[in-house]
Amino acid sequence: MTSYEDPTTKILVSGLDDWVSLAEARSLVQVARGNLHDHALRAETLSVVSRLLADGLVRPGTLSDRFSAWDDDAERAVERIAEGWDDADADDWLYSVWFENTASGNDLARSAGGVE
Amino acid sequence: MQGSAAPLAAYAEELRVAQQDYARGEQMLLSAQNAAAGAGSGAVATSDAERDATMQARADAAALMDRAEERARQANEVAARALQRAGAEVGAGPTVRNESSSFPADVGNAAASLGLAALRDPLSSLAVAAGGALASLGAVGAVGSVALDLTGVGALAGVPLGAASTAAVVGGVGLAGAGLLDIARHAATDDRVTPFQVAARNLDDDLPDTASGDVLRERTEPGANDRVRQVPDDEAVRALAEQLREDGVPYTRGSYPGTWVTAADGTRIGLRETSGSGGPTLDIEFPNGESWKVHRQR
Helix, strand or coil: CCCCCCHHHHHHHHHHHCCEEHHHHHHHHHHHHCCCCHHHHHHHHHHHHHHHHHCCCEEEEEECCCEEECCCCHHHHHHHHHHHHHHCCHHHHCCCCEEEECHHHHHHHHHCCCCC | CHHHHHHHHHHHHHHHHHHHHHHHHHHHHHHHHHHHHHHHCCCCCCCHHHHHHHHHHHHHHHHHHHHHHHHHHHHHHHHHHHHHHHHHHHCCCCCCCECCECHHHHHHHHHHHHHHHHHHCCCCCCCCCCHHHHHHHHHHHHHCCCCCCHHHHHHHHCCCCCCCCHHHHHHHHHHHHHHHHHHHHHHHHCCCCCCCCCCCCCCHHHCCCCHHHHHHHHHCEECCCCCEEEECCHHHHHHHHHHHHCCCEEECCCCCCEEEEECCCCCEEEEECCCCCCCCEEEEECCCCCEEEEEECC
16 A cells, blocks of 8 residues: 655645755655656646645745745746746756745644644 | 535535546546657657647646646635634634644644545545544544544544545545534544644654665654654754765755765765754755755754
8 A cells, every 4th residue: 555645735744844945845746646757747746836836835935045935926936937947957946946834834734743 | 513514515525526537637647648658659650630639638637637626625615614614613722732723724724635635646545643533533423413434434533545445535534524523523622633644754764775864764863744854953964964975976956055965875965054944954865766854953
C-alpha cells in the first residue's frame, strides 16, 4: 500500500517551519505522485502551486537575507513561475522562487498536524 | 444539527461525482500520453490529424479534471460552512487546540483537505490523529444519534483504506459527515479532536540509505515536521554542513542565498544563513528526489 501524501498539505506544513522553495515543492509533489516524467512533474507542481496561490494559502517571493513577496496576483504569479521555469536554467529557477504561508495557510497546516 | 445534514449529504454526492470525473480525466490523460509516446517512438505513424486528436484529448482531460476540482472545492466549502455552523451551535470551548486556529476552522479545513485528498488519491492510507478522534467516535456510538457507516468511521479513525473502493470511501466520508457533527459537539465540550493529520516522515528509518543519510541518522534527531531534522544549535548546523560537504564539489545555484555542494554519494547539500526557522539551515536533496532540511532545535 502506498502511503498517502497530499503535496498541498505537505507544502503548507513545511511552510510552518521555514520558507519553501519551488524545488522543495516539486520534491513533495514527486514523492506524492511517484516517478513522474520531468514535464509531468513540472505541470503537476505548477498545478499544486496554483491551487495554493488561488486559495490564498501561500504567497510567492524571493529569498535573500529575507523573504520578499512578489506583488503579483495569483494568476500572474503562476505565469511568472511557469515562464521562469521555461526560460531559465530550471535547476537555478527552482531556488529562485520561494513560498511563505499566509495566516490561512498556517491555520490549515496546524490543522494537519504541523508544528511551528 | 438537522440543518447541517443535508449539505453534508450533498457534499458526499458531489465528491463522489467529482472523484469519478477526476479519475476519468486521469485515464484520458494517460491514454493521450501513451498515444503521444507511441507516436514519438516512431512505432506508430502519426498524421497531423492524429496529433491534433491527441492534443485535444489532453486538453479535454485537463478540463475535466479542472471541473472536478472546482466541483470538489465548492462541495468542500458547503461542508465546511455546515460544520462551522455546527461548531457555532455548541461553541468552541476551552479545548481549542491553539490560539490561532478555532475548532470549527480546524474541522472545516479538515473537510476541505479530505475532499481534495479523496479527489486526488483514493485514500490509500490517511494518517489521522487518533486519541481524541477515537474517543469522540466512542462518544458518538454512546450517543447513538448518528449511524456512521464503516468506511466513514475508518476514515475518521485513520484505518488504512486502501482496500475500500473510492466511491465507498467518498460516500463514507459524506455519511461520516453527520458523525463529524457529533464529534464537533463532543470536541467542543469535553474532548479534543484533530480530525486529519499528516504523518511526519522525519525518523531515522525515513532517511534515504545513502552515506549522507547515514550521517544525518548519526548526528541529527527528528524535527517537529515532515523531513526536518534538527541539531542542538547553529554551530552544530555548520559543523554538520562541514562534515556532509567535505570533499564535495561546490557549485552555485541561481539566487539561492547560500552555497551548494554535491557530495560523493550524489546528494546535493545547500547551506543558507537565512531561514524562517531562524539560524542556518541545510537544504538536502537526496538522489531519490527527496528534500530534507536540518536546522537548530526549536
